[in-house]
Amino acid sequence: MSRPRVAVIGTGVIGATTTWQLARRGADVLAFDTYSPGHDRGASAGESRIFRTAYKEGSNYVPLLRRAGQLWRELETTASAELLTMCGGLTIGPADHPDVQAVQQCAEEHDLDHEVLDADLARKRFPQHRIDDDEVMVLDPAAGVLRPEPAVQAALRAAAEAGAKILPYHQITEVAETAQGWRITSAGKDFDVDHVVFAPGPWAHRLEPLRSLPIEVRRITACWFAAHDPAAHRPDRLPIAIRRHREAGFSCFPLLDGVSIKIVPHHLGWPALPDPDELPRSAEPEFARAASAAAQRLLPGVTPHPVRIGTFAEGFTPDEHALLGPLPGHRNATVMTGFSGHGFKLAPVFGEIGADLALRGSTEHDITQLAPHRFARA
Template structure:
């Protein structure tokens, strides 16, 4: 991002643009959203809902299979091992997901429940139990015998337990992006696919967005570029690191055991394998996202490999053979996509260090899909009034930009 012009710092004093309401005509803004994945489309929906004129740019189409909104399935969970400070944010996101589904007359989130499986002393199992106890969240603890009877898709050892989160489920991410896109269009947003943003330059009275097709002036810009954040974010090198995620699909031997009605999503922790598993959505296979192997770093999104090291696949197959007794342990499909990760694993949502009219919603670190509606709401607040009562301190860009030059 160019920083050769003076930055702008002003906060609207209007109080009539709270979440869910439209700003006055004087406060309506021309807003560019850069990135058409789930975060960008959610922001576009809520910005357009509040009366702003919204244009969404994406260098590909919306949705696409290159960024973090790909992969057939995603997890929604409320017992949050990453910390109880996220839970209210996630719960409000669940309500907004229902609002979007109602507006579009569709279903993108199936509430099948979620399991954290492992030994009681595993840190992730301990973390979800502590989260449930601290916030008095609905949950059940199942011993190995109960797990085998109730959820036979998962193989467990005698010393393992399952912690059931009834307020969890599975997304169809591509359909979710379509729903958010279509609802934002219904509210007045426009989309410019296959239009790569090359530069964002702030001036005192406008922000210029430059593409290969020309330049456009806006009052505010939302950067929701996921792993493409790079230089546009103004955060500096190394703050957002791209990694290659690998999903593998395994054929079901008993479909009824693996459908969402019988198989919750899971986070599995075992000495012989760690992974997330998703119920069968296509009638053929179960997706497994391996965690016990390091996700390979990549220099840039264009370096994303479509072919995966066979050792990675064989390791995933070994874990499935050991821990998923009713799957054929042969990966019949392997897919890669990419995500941007921050050093502390928390997303970045807030004003850019370059100019506070540029709002960042990047570095989702594998967490962003489930709470993308609330990220969109916070972004819309920041664009409209300059602040948001829903913003989480843990996501504040200032943790990486304190002392950065303007």
């Protein structure tokens, strides 16, 4: 039997890991992207991403997270790249905050190692954070920091070594179902394939078969603040953190650039965009001032104003869980989009699932809650 020919549309982290998984299983893969691998216009860039195992977003993700952790290590070995630093992870906030409670519940349910530090202990162990008296830290040792741009490149390098054809600067402008599979078009050139994996991130609405999917494009802004004592903010001393405070909320990443730590404010909102190509490349002064106020209040060891700001586009679904499965209403098509601000850490297992669906039509992983048809009207 001839090798199945699969097109992957989009090589952000989801398309890149899927391409890797398809190629290592012997498929004839063509992977297309409008831009270059690791570019900064979509959702898979910005220096760092959180990996955690005790998951406030739902404890049914834990088996997927465990598998993702193994696959990140495999990718590191295959591509000779350092991608995931296990620096541990903190969830910080009032003891009765729903996210603090959800993380503890998830850890208990799955018997995951974790430690709950009261305010005194938290201040001693992690003085990089300012803690109120009624706040706690939940420490998840199975957490760390991922490097997004090298990760995308590593997955595509591994895929290319396994025989995949990577086609940057190839925007897909048309897709049409044929009797045998699909015909897809880029710059006037047609490619006939048996199966299409749609992994377009926030650009989903640009592709006709995905137009009715409930994906909202949002802007997520990250701010970097210079550390007074860089050594105290490196991953060996500062875990990743999800900070929940009465006045502010953000995710926090250790120093990787030799200069600054990154926060992604949550409390200032992630505004909707009409289209990812309309992403403003800088933040408004009010946003920078509010982010600075949060950093000054909660991170005593950093400069008051950001030294760097980055904006990124991401696709969100109404329930903030991805759309992952066969594309409703079509044959020979898999859709993977709407990762809603938390897809990076899981990308290699999503890639494994994408390859299962493209090559076998099913997967052993439980992805019920990600079914693309769940929003279809009854």
